[in-house]
Amino acid sequence: GAGVSQSPSNKVTEKxxxxxxxxxxxxxxxxxYWYRQSLGQGLEFLIYFQGNSAPDKSGLPSDRFSAExxxxxxxxxTIQRTQQEDSAVYLCASSLDPGDSIYSNQPQHxxxxxxxxxx
Amino acid sequence: xxxxTQTQPGMFVQEKEAVTLDCTYDTSDQSxxxxxxxxxxxxxxxxxxxxxxxxEQNATEGRYSLNFQKARKSANLVISASQLxxxxxxxxxxxxxxxxxxxxxxxxxxxxxxxx
Numbered sequence: 001g002a003g004v005s006q007s008p009s010n011k012v013t014e015k016x017x018x019x020x021x022x023x024x025x026x027x028x029x030x031x032x033y034w035y036r037q038s039l040g041q042g043l044e045f046l047i048y049f050q051g052n053s054a055p056d057k058s059g060l061p062s063d064r065f066s067a068e069x070x071x072x073x074x075x076x077x078t079i080q081r082t083q084q085e086d087s088a089v090y091l092c093a094s095s096l097d098p099g100d101s102i103y104s105n106q107p108q109h110x111x112x113x114x115x116x117x118x119x
Numbered sequence: 120x121x122x123x124t125q126t127q128p129g130m131f132v133q134e135k136e137a138v139t140l141d142c143t144y145d146t147s148d149q150s151x152x153x154x155x156x157x158x159x160x161x162x163x164x165x166x167x168x169x170x171x172x173x174x175e176q177n178a179t180e181g182r183y184s185l186n187f188q189k190a191r192k193s194a195n196l197v198i199s200a201s202q203l204x205x206x207x208x209x210x211x212x213x214x215x216x217x218x219x220x221x222x223x224x225x226x227x228x229x230x231x232x233x234x235x
Contacts (some may be wrong), residue, residue, distance in 0.1 A: 028200060033222065043210065043225035056222065091164065104153060108223060110164035 002026060005090050012117045015084060021114045025094030032075050033065060033095075035107060038088035046090075049075065050097065057087035077104040082118045089113040121146045121213050123226035131203045131232050139186070140196040142211035142231045148172075151215050152224065153194040155183070158208040168211075170194055198231075206233045 005024040013019055034046040045059040049069045055067050060066070064082075069075040079086055093108035122145040144153065170178045170185045181191040186195040196216055204227045208230050212223040225231040 031221065035223075042227050043212075043223075045222040045224070048222050050221065059222065077225040089162065092162070105169045107154060107169060110156075110168065112161075112163050 004092055004094050006082055006111035008114055009112065010098045010115045012119065013082060014119050017079055018078065018080045019082055019116065020021045021090050023075045023111060025073065028107055029094035030072065030097045031095045032069055033094065034077050037091055037093045043049050054077030082088050084118045087116055087118045121215060121224040123211050123213055123224055125211055125226035126227050127229045129230040131234055134201055134203060134233055137199045138201055139195060141215050142195055142226060143193045143229060144213050146211050146213065146215070150216045151213055154212045154214065155196045156210045156212060158210065168196070201233045203233050203235060207233060216230060
């Protein structure tokens with residue numbers, strides 16, 4: 001389909017391992033976001049990419065988390081030396097350029113998420 | 120900083136009746152956008168409706184409408200004529216405007232169960 005695609009849909013790994021989560025945004029969407037959804041913390045913003053601008057990394061919880069977006073399209077979220085508290089659903093979203101206008105109403109369209117379980 | 124509060128963790132509604140989901144927010148921004156999303160048990164987040172802080176009229180999208188009261192900082196979602204397929208988690212979210220504000224801040228969500 002034409003929606004946001006995330007892979008894998010489920011990932012189980014041992015504590016201390018590195019994981020990579022992939023997001024393929026909707027074609028033509030210049031903005032890409034990563035969020036994390038967990039029982040204890042709800043939905044939390046992680047990182048935001050917009051075009052060629054420097055990403056907003058203000059939501060990354062530690063330096064074990066990093067993300068990149070290649071060619072303005074596909075993004076990869078990497079978690080190094082995973083911990084049990086990293087277990088969550090990682091959601092990717094994309095949108096058209098939200099812009100700075102107060103009249104901008106571009107919604108973010110979400111993928112189905114990657115459910116990450118750290119043993 | 121922005122904060123979204125949804126005070127109803129869960130609620131039941133009879134099929135074909137209307138239901139109102141509460142959302143209050145706190146922000147120091149003069150301009151902002153408010154969104155409602157639906158998350159069924161399958162997990163995907165589905166965009167429902169948007170209200171801009173400068174919009175003078177309440178937003179409507181089919182069976183969804185927003186009761187936006189700016190002075191009270193509330194943006195309650197009204198679902199009319201509930202259907203069984205409306206059973207889901209509902210999240211209120213806020214987006215600031217401008218380069219620093221494009222991320223969404225979410226409330227804790229309200230779980231709705233529609234009874235036949």
